[in-house]
Amino acid sequence: MAINLTKNQFKEDFLNEIHAAYATDLDGTSAFDQFTVLGRLINHYNGRNYAKTTKKYFEEDQKEVYYFSIEFLPGRMLKSNLLNLGILNVVREGITDLGLDFGGIVESEPDPGLGNGGLGRLAACFMDSMASIGMAGNGNGIRYRYGLFKQVFINGYQVELEDDWLKNGNVWEIRRENKACLVRFGGNVWMRPTTNNRLEAVYENTEDVLAVPYDTGMIGYQNDVTNTLRLWSAEVPPAGNEKYYTHEQRDRISQITQVLYPDDSSMEGRILRLRQEYFFSSAGIQSIIRFYRKNHKTMDELPKQVAVHINDTHPTLVIPEMMRILMDECELGWDQAWKLTTECMSYTNHTILQEALEKWQIEIFKELLPRIYQIVEEIDRRYREEMLPKYGEDIVNQTAPLGDGQVRMAYLAVIGSHSVNGVAPLHTELLEKDVLKELFYIYPTRFNNKTNGITDRRWVQISNEPLSNLIDSAIGKEWRNNPKQMELLGQYSDDDDFLEKFANAKKNNKIAFAKFVKETMDIEIDPEAIFDVQIKRLHAYKRQLLHVLEIIREYLQIKDNPQAPFTKRVHIFGAKAAPSYFYAKEIIKIINALAELVNNDPEINDKLKVVFVPNYGVSIAEKIIPAADVSEQTSTASKEASGTSNMKLMSNGVLLLGTMDGANIDIVNAAGKSNAYTFGLTVAQVYNYYENHSYRSVDFYEQNDELKRVLNTLIDGTIPGIKSEGQDVYDALIRYNDEYFVLADYADYVEKQKQISNDFLNKKAWNKRALANVTASGEFSSDYTIERYGDDIWNVPHTKELD
Template structure:
């Protein structure tokens, strides 16, 4: 078989022939989309043999199946070319042909398989396990529409469908032969035969066929290709026309239509549960089927398989595995439970009680009748165990219950049915163990562990920041690409004037690239020599984009009224990127406020050369690849104790940005690594927030009355300061801040203002700032997902590497 990418001559001939034969045109008539499709298909063909060999080698190995509702992969073409080791051949050939590889790469749509940190983390995990040669495979849903495409119209977020699958998805392979039929509704009949054996029948079920589409995940220069399996809901041959074919097809399409349908209605909750059961049950059953083909039994399952659930969405794996072992394999309950608990591991991603999944029994039971009775039995046995341990009426019995208050508590089920539960940052895990899940941690003292999140440096530096790659190669070589601890070698160059100058040039180049993109797409001109202060993440109240916005208003007031402030202030550009959930009204109002502030300050001829604000439209992975290397100041300002980890903070840090933030999530570990002089920490810490919540004595109105700068910005929300909106446009924001301020924005505001002033002043000592920037890059190696995945494997999975 010819090596397509052996050299430029070979690749050029094959590529031209591929384009001409695929589209029946002369090559010089082809467009960039056609070139992208053919390049992708050739690369997929090139790695096909390695993919097959990997599957063969993994066959009898212990493997991990990583279940996540989201895998936010971004565009895959560049990453795949780099990981396969053929990028340079392709780039040089395209240059010879007069083609812009960058333009061709941009013809790929961002795969709409996630909306934020959970999905991006899962994507980084997949990259790293392949790089480390670990047999780990993803399972998710093949959503036809992504989260949504965001447009800003009159300052408001407006959602449009993200039809990312409208074109060819070159990476996927449909595996029709591995489809799984999934039952919903119906009723359960249980018989016991003369031998005492249980027989369970699911009658009148409404079946849906889950069809897998496999996507290759290429290891970095190592010939390992793992699999991301995406499940699509399609009509089942077992469907019996009970409710009408049209209605069946309509409901069927919805299951794999879009990520996170609105679950404020019963209909939305049912759809979310259908999605969760479909990919959990389909993924599990496909693994069990193959396992039995190889080993002839499921009794050794826990020796060969780990089902890792990323957040609570795939928790139904636990009762589904029990169903297979008890109903289909005829195992007794205790044996089946022992296997199940030794197969499942759970990663918790939240400490917000309201974000822990709970499903009404009145909806769960009719939709998943057998899964409910098994969940009920798990609950009953666990409750008996707790009563025996703590006492008949002990507080812990109710606190740890799986079924209570008419709800199925998914986190409690996930903890009970797994052998490992991990948090995703040191502080997050401590809060889980000592506060939020203390009862479970006391009861299962060795089950909880920490695995601090990370990012894949191959995408977030190697792919995104060529100038930084060049500096690193010239100073410390390229071993850091394989081992990020080597980044510490950069510390030896923090006093090297030449390298500091190149660091400065690198930042300016990346900032100019972002400024050009923003001008091209939104017509807003920003100064690349200003401080780029960036907050990009999901729009949520606890992430406190609102505090950032109020601070910009305060800076504007200072610049407008005090000439001495203008003289000592380095120009600063505040850049936001965020999507608010379509039904999250308050978050959407914050977006409107940010855009209203931007319109006012950007058009003020007196201050706009000092201060600008931009809300970038439709922030996604591809946009992030331009944003992350361009930041000077990384905004990580969530209310302490609310952010599990964060990963944007790590991407910014690795690219030389300094963090301004609270002691929350992984900021704690960033601060410990870089030292107090190289980070700007402010505000309440987690213990102080917890204490305030316990005391319930916080009165934000007092701060409003006693701090003139707070009073001024709060009043400006509704006193006609903004002339292009109705005067009461932001009344709800004002009322929320003064009545409850549950995320302590006003409490932390003064500390945030002072931290910002300190950062602005520090930036003006350019050499000192560049040293701080280099220290952040040098100390960021800990936050590689290669390290995270190594720890998952060492402490939880215990896999051998693929030889």
């Protein structure tokens, strides 16, 4: 329930806190000072709920889930916390009464880049949903000193700067030094017999790192529940252990939690990545077992009290780490420890790309984590011993945790868990039939699907207040608690008055985004144009290249006949490329060069614009998504596990232009095929090309004159400043046979783009289709996803019953 706070009480509290914190009046404070004070007040208002929740879980011996993820991408938390406490409007009105700019205060909050995209954002949505449905859930990750990176464009090229999000501290976190853990790396480990016929692990010359937790309260939606997101920071162990740390050793320790995803193109980078993964896996499991033992004298009840979830392969080391603790510290035998561990563990796979299924060279792994390697080696030995008589040498060699001189993390995650899930029906099917088919053959009952979801609290209620208020006026506010209630909007599909209000809400969002673009990028865009949006990580399989080719086609169309009718377009991109991903960075350069050409050609005028918003992240997404008309989800069929950006856009009344891949399929099924634009090869057709080796991209090039002309602009000087980049992309598509079938899907994609331009002119029909997407979007709430995880995998109860 919402906390009881009047506007006058808030204003008094706020002014008192300003005086106490800064010894000045309002005039002497900055927007960031005001944000900090607001954050402190929220912590104060919520402190009792946070303490009560923690105490309740402990006293009632509540089973809890611990969600391990190397990424958490929470976004700015001020408005989210105010909304979930039920005081957003009271605080906004109070701030306005005081003559302050509430929007400016919100914008002053750092947006922590603790993730790279969908994986981290999903984890953050899940944290919000666990608290909001009353599930005892904890996040476990890394407190990166710097975010992913701050992206700037210099001469069109991506340049990575430090994202110093912690330079002024973090008002939401609580440092809990008394709950720190010691994590060991390297050295020598040998097993010493003891008097009770056990083997004791003896460590020598290890590099010890102190893992210090920083806890952030995850506030549930108006239900008095606050869970914990725990992020670990690597520090030098305290003095007193008679060990001196050099500056080099101190730097080596601090590097562990400096940046997300260190460059793994070098040996040094790969070692650092593995150090990160063990660091937070070990610290988290140590913390869990320590907490469990406060209420339990034996380990027998561990799976009834603890669920540990592995979000992609990065935290897989929780499996051997739990085995280490159960055997070395709790003195359990292997069989009992393995049974308890597998019953606690569950694993979500997020990819079918082989290069994303982590593998570590045994030499690196063994030297860095000697005791953990001993345990993995024993898991491998026992697995082979058990499975060889049943399944034969070929299948066992293909699926064992150790093979080809590598530790295979995805296989270890499957073998060491009781549940393995994909994140969309197609993705799960491909895991079972292709990527992990041998393991599915061995463990068929472990595999299941849990379609991803998003939290509409951030992506509609906070990001799109014009739409949210309109929905309230039409069907009441119950949808805010139960998103499937948005189905009631279907009754307004033929209501001209409602559709006009719906269109006005979209227009207001487009005007706001156009203002943002003008102020930050000095580009004028027309809110009456189609806002064609593609926002996601820059990767070849996501095929931003299709979008690039379409812009070139439209540009040439206008140049050929400037007086011909043309439906205005604004093509909007938001994307970061991994610093070492050279090809993706070349595509960014091409997009920016194309923007420079198009946006400054007087013959084009305002018919066509290209906007590449730098430093894409949660806060930028909150501006783009409510303003979008078209959502481009163009991955090669079979390559995108889910793609949750499409769900966010759908819930904001955006029409999908996409392949039948990942969650696109579910969205089309929910909203209806007539309310989306689908194109491209099917999964069966893609796999047929793979099996027959029959794809020849040059055939598509030679047989389509328009495509040939478009591609030639990459190398003929039409687009200035991309001589090498254009040639590399051209060669990838023609000379190296177009790995992701861009040219095969081009013609169908273009036809759908032409259809969009035509359909957009019929505003009423377009708005009906946009409303149909909003109406059907409720089922993709992460509240329902988390409920299914809790009921089907974790066996963790929740207090809120959903439809």
